[in-house]
Amino acid sequence: MNWTNILTVYLKELKDSLRDRRTLISMVVIPTIAMPGLFALVAFISFKVASEVAATAPTIMVIGGDDSPRVRGALIAHPTVKVLPIAGAWKQQIADKQLRAAVELPAGLDAALERGESPGITVYNYDGEMRSGRAVQEVRAFFSAYAETIVVARLGERGLTPAAIKPLVVKTENVAPPEKVGGNVIGGFIPYFFLILAFTGAMYTAMDLTAGEKERGTMETLLCSPVGRGDIVVGKFLMILTASLGTVACSLVSMGVTLTVGGALLVQKIGAAGTAAATRSADRFSAMMTLDPLGLIGVLGMLLPMVVLFSAALFAISLLAKNYKEAQTYVSPLIIVILMPAMIGMLPGVELNWRLALVPVLNVSLASKELVSGVWHWDLLALIFGSSCVYAAVALWLAVKMFNREDVIFRA
Amino acid sequence: MIEARHLTKTFRDKRRGEIRAADDISFHVSPGQIYGLLGANGAGKTTTLRLLATLLKPTGGSATVAGFDVARQPEKVRANVGFLAASTALYGRLTAREMIAYFGKLNGLPDAEIRGRTKRIADELDMHEFLDRRCDKFSTGMKQKTSIARTLIHDPAVMIFDEPTLGLDVMTARAIVKFVRECRNRGKTVIYSTHVMSEVEKLCDTIGIIHGGKLMAEGTLAGLRATHGEQDMEEIFVKIVGAEDAK
Numbered sequence: 001m002n003w004t005n006i007l008t009v010y011l012k013e014l015k016d017s018l019r020d021r022r023t024l025i026s027m028v029v030i031p032t033i034a035m036p037g038l039f040a041l042v043a044f045i046s047f048k049v050a051s052e053v054a055a056t057a058p059t060i061m062v063i064g065g066d067d068s069p070r071v072r073g074a075l076i077a078h079p080t081v082k083v084l085p086i087a088g089a090w091k092q093q094i095a096d097k098q099l100r101a102a103v104e105l106p107a108g109l110d111a112a113l114e115r116g117e118s119p120g121i122t123v124y125n126y127d128g129e130m131r132s133g134r135a136v137q138e139v140r141a142f143f144s145a146y147a148e149t150i151v152v153a154r155l156g157e158r159g160l161t162p163a164a165i166k167p168l169v170v171k172t173e174n175v176a177p178p179e180k181v182g183g184n185v186i187g188g189f190i191p192y193f194f195l196i197l198a199f200t201g202a203m204y205t206a207m208d209l210t211a212g213e214k215e216r217g218t219m220e221t222l223l224c225s226p227v228g229r230g231d232i233v234v235g236k237f238l239m240i241l242t243a244s245l246g247t248v249a250c251s252l253v254s255m256g257v258t259l260t261v262g263g264a265l266l267v268q269k270i271g272a273a274g275t276a277a278a279t280r281s282a283d284r285f286s287a288m289m290t291l292d293p294l295g296l297i298g299v300l301g302m303l304l305p306m307v308v309l310f311s312a313a314l315f316a317i318s319l320l321a322k323n324y325k326e327a328q329t330y331v332s333p334l335i336i337v338i339l340m341p342a343m344i345g346m347l348p349g350v351e352l353n354w355r356l357a358l359v360p361v362l363n364v365s366l367a368s369k370e371l372v373s374g375v376w377h378w379d380l381l382a383l384i385f386g387s388s389c390v391y392a393a394v395a396l397w398l399a400v401k402m403f404n405r406e407d408v409i410f411r412a
Numbered sequence: 413m414i415e416a417r418h419l420t421k422t423f424r425d426k427r428r429g430e431i432r433a434a435d436d437i438s439f440h441v442s443p444g445q446i447y448g449l450l451g452a453n454g455a456g457k458t459t460t461l462r463l464l465a466t467l468l469k470p471t472g473g474s475a476t477v478a479g480f481d482v483a484r485q486p487e488k489v490r491a492n493v494g495f496l497a498a499s500t501a502l503y504g505r506l507t508a509r510e511m512i513a514y515f516g517k518l519n520g521l522p523d524a525e526i527r528g529r530t531k532r533i534a535d536e537l538d539m540h541e542f543l544d545r546r547c548d549k550f551s552t553g554m555k556q557k558t559s560i561a562r563t564l565i566h567d568p569a570v571m572i573f574d575e576p577t578l579g580l581d582v583m584t585a586r587a588i589v590k591f592v593r594e595c596r597n598r599g600k601t602v603i604y605s606t607h608v609m610s611e612v613e614k615l616c617d618t619i620g621i622i623h624g625g626k627l628m629a630e631g632t633l634a635g636l637r638a639t640h641g642e643q644d645m646e647e648i649f650v651k652i653v654g655a656e657d658a659k
Binding site: 216 | 423462465467468469487488490491493495497499500501502503504505506510514515517518519520559562563
């Protein structure tokens, strides 16, 4: 292996790639502008919709209850819902999203409550619909508060305090540091994004440097030089690796900026209402945005052999194709192969163990989830790193083998 | 010097079985000589030349190029060979100067020497006007000149041309033929493949007629004319190849 030749090949490929608009788009523009822009847009739209839902009182109808003016009157006067007069087919209106919910009060509700009975109230809603869900939430909150006053009154009549029926008060308090909370909530997404970006970053350059060169006729020109085939493979492979790592680095910087600046703005906006609920939401969101920096470094360390594996595998596969179009046919479906284990890694309950530590992509995905939460299983991490290095070495060896095959290089 | 001894190359094809693209080919080319390999498309010219340029490995026989064995010392062979084919393209995103310098570096030349040689070659081929422009904007003539400069940068003793005038206009083809002749005049060993009879007549000292992977006939133009009783190269070619096809 001649490192001068490898460097010559690498520097030429670097110069060539940096002059290629498509490489720049996939390596710089997509991870730094398009992806964070897309995330910011999604976050902005979600926040706007959520704020809108929170700010608008949902519309409901009250069915029955004409003989119970106390309950009905209190519900109509409740400020967080807007009660509409009964008109038309209200069930259809809920299904058509013109009405968010309907509350059916049983006959003689006021009287039944006075008698100390426990009558049932039905709330009609649209399952899974955000605004209908909020209407149900407001109606439930109203009836809980209303029931609470009745309970207090009934207990008072018997000379008891509310503590008589609530001897224990259970409250929860988070003791995990914010970065662990954040790691747990969004930790699964971090490796998922980086794995996909590492793969897509390597994809275009791998196809261009192999099938693209064959198609343009420059591969034969290059093979005329006295440089050993192994040196050419390593030089080209290093360029693919650079493209992949460059994409990850660009996305890391842009995501960091997006999360820090955009996240702070969003937290400020969420907490602007000043209410206790708003402050709670802002704190929760703020915790989500906090990640253990050491864990992030760990994730990048684990990703490194995976990036090598992607680069070498994409090199070997693209080399099989006789032109760029054919390479796209071979390589594009591989995104699914990467996506599936990365997605399984995001599922709650899938935990890292000795067997899963040997499954490429899934192992790194699971380990990364733990790393950003501050959990370091050194033995499993060593196994994952080691096995990923072995897979990467095999893929690179395969790429060199393929490059030495005449039927692959001169396939027409 | 080129010495091919029973050079053979077989390929396996799923439908056609074993294909003998080069079948027991032997010939000799001395320095200062142009050897013309004449054959129809698919005759085995490119395979033979790729074997000599070590782009392919022989399945039988052997060959030495500039004193090095093609099977055992492929890198040394390539360091002494300038290979120019219709299929060897340029890197479109590099300038002509960068393209030439890249191949200079791949051939182990120091930067100062590359600069000096580039200037000399650019003077000879009148390339200064487009030396710092990207190759993807070049005309066919500019591309051919840059390709020639790329093959010459390491001053190889042996030049291998595989149908270098294929698809070129008359003026550019003439410039290539002139350049090949100059290579001979400089004492280089030249092998030139073509299916254009007139080029062979104008250029080659020795002619080898290849058909079906076999070297069917070999000799000087005068020798072939005398042996086959024809003056026209095309008639000689048809006589030799036709006789084989009639078998």
